[in-house]
Amino acid sequence: MSAEPRPEKSAKPVRPAGRFRRMIERLASSQEELHSAELQEDTEAAGCTRICDCHDREIVKVTGTLRTVTLRPRAGVPALEAELFDGSAALDVVWLGRRSIVGIEPGRRMIASGRIAMSHGRRVLFNPKYELRPLGQEH
16 A cells, blocks of 8 residues: 555536536526526516515515416405415415406516515415516516
């Protein structure tokens, strides 16, 4: 045996750097992962709080895409409910006493603000202030 130390093998594989690495990562990602990453970038650019970081009774400003919109009565009163997704988590946005709101439809991006409530383990914004993002606008 020789007294010379043997070179250690690195534990991490060598990754391509820069633009090439990002291109490979995008090709290896699913469409849903890419959409989530885009929504998270939009959240940061708009200066909003990520939904996964929102806690009960906290006043927040969030942004994302409406995934579903349904009319669901609550205690005999009409309530328009929408699921807002920002790439990190989802929350329910509920407008009490409303059957429909022009522009509130699946696929639409919006910014909503108000006080978070927890209902049946889900985050909910009741009657939030909201701003619809123009159609086709990326940021």
